[in-house]
Amino acid sequence: MRDVYLISGLGADERIFQRLQLERCRVHDVHWIEPLKRESMSAYARRLSEQILAPEPVLIGMSFGGMIAVEISQFRSLKGLILVSSVRYPEELPPYFQLLHVLPIHRWLPYSWLQALGIVLGKWLFGPETPSTHELLKQIIRETDETFFRWAWQQIISWQKPALIRPSLHIHGSRDRMLPICFVKHVDHVIRGGTHLMMLDRADEINPIMQDAIDRCFTSP
Structure with a gap:
């Protein structure tokens, strides 16, 4: 059986992969853990990787989870690295993210305000295509831990370029407004x-693409 580990986006959990369907794979969800004070992204990735028990699995990361997956790929042997709606290194982040260095609203705005802002802007920014996806998005925003949210955004804007192992597959949407x-x-x-x-919302299109990539990861020498 081929082991595949999933890392969701910032604040999200395994629900973001609920429509993922893979054959001949044993799928594991990697669960977010509480960051330590002043912990770097790479140090956090090492602690998070303790949940990855199988040797040489395929690692799938979405959004912020993809960035963490890239960090894990620096020290773990993987059969494959698949990124969805994510980036491989800091230079691919939107330049305007750096405004958070000048105006760090993720650090000093009341968290209830940040959540309200996320709900107001969420439909435009994240682009849910169905009412059920929109409701799930709002639920995720309401449930995201404050400490984790503030820490994660600080890590995103401070991310240092890793010595990247090229992803086996990178899938991105043409209308992604969060990471254009x-x-x-x-x-x-x-x-x-x-x-x-x-x-x-597009799992039917993504599933066969991922399945093909995973098949190649486990059959190539």
Whole structure:
């Protein structure tokens, strides 16, 4: 049996992969843990990777989970690394993210305000295509831990370029407003009209692409 580990986006959990269907695979969810005070992304990734017990699995990361997956790939032997709605290194982040260095609202705004802002802007920014996906998005925003949220955003804008192992597959949506595709230097598969939440709304298109990539990861020498 082929082991596949899933790392969801910031604040999300295994629900973001609920429509993922893979054959001949044993799928494991990696659960977020509480970050330590002043912990770096790479140090956090090492602690998180303690949940990855199988030797040489395929690692799938979505959004912030993809960035963590890239960090894990620096010290863990993997059969494959698959990124969805994510980036491989800091240079692919939207330049305007750096405004958070100047105006760090993720650090000093009351968290209830940040949550309200996320709910107001969420439909435009994340692009849910169905009412059920929109409701799940709002639920995720309400449930996201404050400490984790503030820590994660600080890590995103402070991320140092890793010595990257090239992903086996990078899938991105052409209408992703959170991480716009125009800043991403290399994408293997573009989902036309796909948004940041396409892992939910376009799973029928993504599933066969992922299945093919995983099959190749485990059959190549």
